Amino acid sequence: MTSKTNAVVVALVGAVVFAGCDNNGNGHFNYVLPEVTFTVMDPPTPAPLTRSIRFFTNMALTPTVTVTGGGESFVVPASGFLSAEPAFSHHVMILGLKPATTYAVDVTMVGPGGATNTETIQSITTNPLPANFPPLEVRLANPARSNGVTLFDVFPSAINGAYFIAVDATGDVVWYLPLPEVSEPDIRRMHNGNLLFLAKEGEDRAARQINMLGETIAEVRDSDLHLRRFHHEMFEMENGHLLTYTIELRNLGPYLPENMFHDVVGENITEITWDGQVVNDLRTLDILDPFRRLPDFNAPFYNADFGGIPTKDWAHGNAIVHDPHDDTYILSLRHQDIVVKINRRGRIVWVLGQDFADTAGDNNWPFLTLLNGTYQTHQHAVEVIGENQIILYDNANNSGGASRAVIYSIDPVSLTATQDYEYVDPTFDPPLCAPFVGDADLVPGADGAEHVLVAHMGASPHPAPCGVGPDNYILITEVDRQTKEKVFEIQVRDPDPAEGESAAMTNGYRAERLPSLYP
Template identity: 25%
Template sequence: MTVKFKKFDHIITEQYQAEQAFVAEYQKGEYTFANPYVKINPYLIAPLTALVMFKTAAPTTLAITVKGKEEAGNISSSFPAATEHMIPVYGLYAGCANQVELVLGTGETTVLTIQTEAASELVKQPTMTATTAEYFQDNIMFVSPTSTAATAGYDYKGDVRWYSTLNFAFDIKRVQNGRLLIGTHRLLMPPYHTTGIYEMGMIGKIYKEYRIPGGYHHDQFEMEDGNLLILTQDPPRGTVEDMLVLVDRKTGQILKSWDYQKALPTDVGGSGSQDSHDWFHNNAVWYDKKTNSLTLSGRHQDAIINIDYETGALNWVIGDPEGWPQELVDKYFFKPVGEGDFDWQYEQHACVVLPDGDIMAFDNGHWRAKVKENYVPAKDNFSRGVRYRIDTEKMEIEQVWQYGKERGAEFFSTYICNVEYYDEGHYLVHSGGVGFFDGEVCNRPPVQFRGEDEKKVVFNSITVELKDDVVMYEMQLPANFYRAEKLKLYAAEDVLTLGKGELLGTLGVTEEFTTIPPAEAGGMVPAQYNVKLGLEEDRMILKATFEKGQMVLLQLEGETTHSYFVPTTKRPFLAMCVGTFQESDERAVEFPVSREGLAGEYKISLIIDEYKYETGVTVNL
């Protein structure tokens, strides 16, 4: 059998090639305000965007309005005076002849018709949207999927006004330069740890990829100086989601790291989903300048912790103290006070430090106990947004607000979700992981159901905004979504700049396997293994089908031979936070090898059990 082999350009390269092509096309013509150049989806991954380009004889300002289905759906922006105009168009409707009005500072007007294609079936349509145009205005609610769906943005009527064709992972955050930070679509290791994060303009152009040797998961946070806190891990040591790094915004270099194993014991305080591999499961990070500290959410210890930014030392823990050593409870845990209701949070997400020092989080409530005998079944459970007031001198805690408990099981998410603080009394609560299996509310992440069972799952995601405890907005979508973020499509700082994006940081050197077993020559690799090899700009990827537990080594044979152990037994992740990277075939294996530290010509072979097979592929690295 001839192994399938293909070279792949990075999305940054593909976008640069596309950009060069449309710029060359534009430069060939004489495009004016009355007859501008229009390019739909110029950067290939955001179908409801376009770019309008033209020249004017004298500098002039410009205003743009993408017409809504009704006037309240209009999306407008303005641009400073220029003679070379490069105007991004956001908020187009899918499958529609969109009307886009351009008005110069002189008052001259042009109306363009921009026809878009129908949205992908991955773009889920809301089953419910309840708000008013007066309240929601021209905001867009963005959601990033954990089940089969697209990252998308919805307006006040529930119409899709932005989506991407890439399988983005985890949170979307707008940063100081107006661009977005989001996890890459490039899988580093299962089930969902990706190569890093993208910095992307709303038009879909990726300006930077920040690669992390241990991979990225869950969350990122922009510091005041622009540097980035990114959640990661050190895979060779056998644990995941228990480290944090500070990344230089300009170079991608790791400036500082924090290892939670130095602050916490790994074998106590476990939630119902904890195992030794994923003992903490860090799903959120927040830097607080006032206290120069980091607040972290550890799902698998039912704990929101705070550590010193400089030293990494533990400052305090919010969580049920049952099961923790008494000396840690006495020193770091809070005692509930106050006359109102109080519930501890369990398997929480998205911790936020508020301006007054209060802590908000999404309390998933999964199991809602530390002892198995007391676990609460999903049908009797609840999830909620919660706000705690803490006194770090007296080590006291008071619950001052919550929303969701009163909705019971229909609002229950075993995993994912977030809260957002807009202003006092003005919050978002996103229960994005609701699921029903055979009519019963799921007591494990719905994305864990595979095969025939998956067909019995009904997914839901409920996003709510409240103002002074009045529900001002609610949207429900028939899929699971990690987080919801309300954003404007246009940001003045998000200025399109031409040129190729940057690959920053490094994937590191892939760990090698040094004990090579004896193997008989087996000839060409058998077709049953369905082996495919891909060569990207910074790594090589093996895709194949192996039975569980088979011994597989990937070998690069050149002047020096490099051998890599390919895992064929998948860990049973109890917190499948993103299921969009899962293959339908449980035997499917994807294994990347970083090109860092490799140079020269290599013949690729595979040792599978007791035989060594040739692939017929030779690569130059």
């Protein structure tokens, strides 16, 4: 070999060494190529469109995981790593997969000196949706204006099973979790990125925390705390406590004009912790007037909870939230047609609703005078959206039946309220009537505007006065708050009843908007 050839070889070797090596601090360079040494696919996760993958690298680093399939590609964000990075051992959640699709999982690693290596570590093929999956129709999708994922629940029916479902901005299913038993499955994202919902375990109800793989992380049952039936809402407070309803039974009377005593179910404001402490337990039968009796007083909703005896559903609490601005509780009491704020000691701060002429016990309640708009009736899903401002879903059973999303601002000093906003779907004539369940949320739009997510979870095809029947269905609509233009809409409905049969009722409870499936 000539000296000229030797010089070329030395130069080439030097170039390779310097391209993939690192100075170890003593002036010597060592070639190091990052590699995946071992990959483990964990057992199937409870949520079928997710995967849990563990892999190991020959050096401590923070890898980039890219998932490609179905004409799409995404990078797993930092919140998708269940392992602390950088590390030798890595654990990632793969979320956002679509049914009946094959994906490649690639890992890109950057080693010392910038040496880069990409390896395909796993191929994933998802199954089609189950045969009993709810019939979902995308009526409108505009990803340029509506983003994130919409998370909602579907109750079991004659044609479908019970599921939590998430769809992306195009309306495609990207996450679901089958539910063997459900209570009122209010599901929401927690501060730590996990999901919280009310589960049913035989006769027990439980606050259950799951991760995005569907795995149970924590659970507390009502029976463990010697409480009777968590129901309708499990709200995570800013301090991590949980706020919910429990129930009690009292024999009260005499009720007029029948001059009889009745077994009356009362709603208790119950604040608990994950480790099983009862922080607060206020009795609305002591705070409000048990003799304020509206037409649904006779509803048998809670009979089964008390051995089948006839009970009276006096208040029917269906939403309870904490207002961090003044450390109070806000309750939606459907059978009282009121939303009421109560402080921690049980004092009524204000009542949004109307004095009932047939009773005297509510005469001294601090009712809010509504300066414009209309009061809600038989409402659901009250939420705090700002200081002295709430949003709720107004079923409007006792006020014309035009179901709507509505925002109220409240002046607690003057005891007045103003209706800042309402949305009644203009495409229905007569107006859409949804006599039970439902939700309304403020959500950010992809277009920078503020949107309203309106979830008619028990819509009826019949005009008011409508009822609960076999043809109720789910309609979830997102609108621009200012223009009220629709930007997203999905429907869950029995599309093809068998000949001679009525449609199968398909309904849910609430819907939430998440920025991403990843926490």
